[in-house]
Amino acid sequence: xxxxxxxxxxxxQALESVTSIPELDQWKSTHLGxxxxxxxxLKGMKDATPEMRKEMGAEANRIKxxxxxxxxxxxxxxxxxxxxxxxxxxxxxxxxxLSHDEQGHLHPITRYSRxxxxxxxKMGFKxxxxxxxxxxxxxxxALNIPPEHPARDMQDTFFMTNGSLLRxxxxxxxxxxxxxxxxxxxxxxxxxVFRNEEVDACHDNTFYQVEGILIDKDISVANMKYFLRxxxxxxxxxxxxxxxxxxxxxxxxxxxxxxLRCLLCEGKGCPACKHVGWxxxxxxxxxxxxxxxxxxxxxxxxxxxxxGMGLNRxxxxxxxxxxxxxxxxxxxxxxxxxx
Ligand code: PHE
Numbered sequence: 001x002x003x004x005x006x007x008x009x010x011x012x013q014a015l016e017s018v019t020s021i022p023e024l025d026q027w028k029s030t031h032l033g034x035x036x037x038x039x040x041x042l043k044g045m046k047d048a049t050p051e052m053r054k055e056m057g058a059e060a061n062r063i064k065x066x067x068x069x070x071x072x073x074x075x076x077x078x079x080x081x082x083x084x085x086x087x088x089x090x091x092x093x094x095x096x097x098l099s100h101d102e103q104g105h106l107h108p109i110t111r112y113s114r115x116x117x118x119x120x121x122k123m124g125f126k127x128x129x130x131x132x133x134x135x136x137x138x139x140x141x142a143l144n145i146p147p148e149h150p151a152r153d154m155q156d157t158f159f160m161t162n163g164s165l166l167r168x169x170x171x172x173x174x175x176x177x178x179x180x181x182x183x184x185x186x187x188x189x190x191x192x193v194f195r196n197e198e199v200d201a202c203h204d205n206t207f208y209q210v211e212g213i214l215i216d217k218d219i220s221v222a223n224m225k226y227f228l229r230x231x232x233x234x235x236x237x238x239x240x241x242x243x244x245x246x247x248x249x250x251x252x253x254x255x256x257x258x259x260l261r262c263l264l265c266e267g268k269g270c271p272a273c274k275h276v277g278w279x280x281x282x283x284x285x286x287x288x289x290x291x292x293x294x295x296x297x298x299x300x301x302x303x304x305x306x307x308g309m310g311l312n313r314x315x316x317x318x319x320x321x322x323x324x325x326x327x328x329x330x331x332x333x334x335x336x337x338x339x
Contacts, residue, residue: 001059007037008063015074024078028071038064108315108338109208109327112235113190116210116311119234120188123227125212128189130173133164138172142294143251151250156196158205166194170211171251174287174306177213178295183302184216190311201323208311208327215287215297215304221254224284224305228258232281235314236263243278252285252306263317272317279317282309 011031018027045053145151155168173189189211197203232240247257260281262273269275284307289299326334
């Protein structure tokens with residue numbers, strides 16, 4: 001009986017210094033396992049008298065149960081302590097304001113793009129989308145640019161080995177829209193385009209455009225001018241001076257180039273406008289009947305205008321940025337100063 005008492009007190013003492021689950025498992029096998037001293041005593045009882053066996057058996061069982069309960073209690077204490085320690089380590093105050101240095105912001109191209117989307121959605125235009133990897137039909141053929149047409153050289157193209165290509169302009173979205181939606185409709189499609197060009201300060205092999213298209217009955221060049229001036233006035237938040245020059249694009253007739261009186265020098269002539277006082281902003285014109293026909297729209301009934309505007313040039317003009325390649329350089333110093 002004395003031995004049993006000392007086994008119990010030793011086990012309880014050892015349990016005090018156990019602080020982790022693996023140690024606890026170890027403790028259990030040492031003090032309650034098959035090879036434990038307690039089990040040894042129980043096994044040795046076969047030689048004892050029946051009365052002794054009864055008394056010792058009851059005591060040993062009490063100890064076994066008691067140690068089991070102490071083990072369970074310790075296990076709970078340890079798990080709880082482990083959870084608390086983890087919570088303490090991982091605690092963070094999600095209500096703290098971010099430090100200003102780490103705040104992100106929109107890229108200037110995205111900001112302009114959203115601004116233009118807002119202006120046009122207020123005038124009833126829908127925002128349209130198309131894929132960057134296009135096929136010949138949507139980028140050229142349906143836009144009245146058949147194979148071998150010299151206009152294909154106006155936009156040097158990146159071709160994929162499977163015959164697909166990277167869209168050279170957002171005009172491909174005009175076709176995708178007209179194929180899907182019956183007129184009347186109006187929409188704009190901002191997005192990235194690609195050209196296999198020599199790069200320099202004014203040309204990059206990727207840039208951003210916004211395409212616009214409106215198809216309805218009785219639409220004239222005057223309507224087109226109205227929408228374009230309204231947009232430019234809202235973008236620059238002042239009255240801007242524009243002029244239309246004849247311009248050739250196979251998918252519009254008549255076609256125009258729209259120039260903006262240079263915002264930096266107000267027409268006096270500066271490096272940004274190449275000293276002419278005007279900067280080319282977009283191509284536009286009345287949608288060619290052949291384009292409507294390619295999309296199964298009857299040109300006798302429906303007509304409208306389309307325009308395609310380079311976004312990079314616009315932002316460059318606004319902020320006096322001297323090199324188009326900054327936009328996709330990934331240099332944060334560039335975007336951060338235009339926040
Ligand atoms: N797609 C032409 C370009 O990228 C621009 C354009 C669009 C011209 C729509 C006329 C009408 O240069």
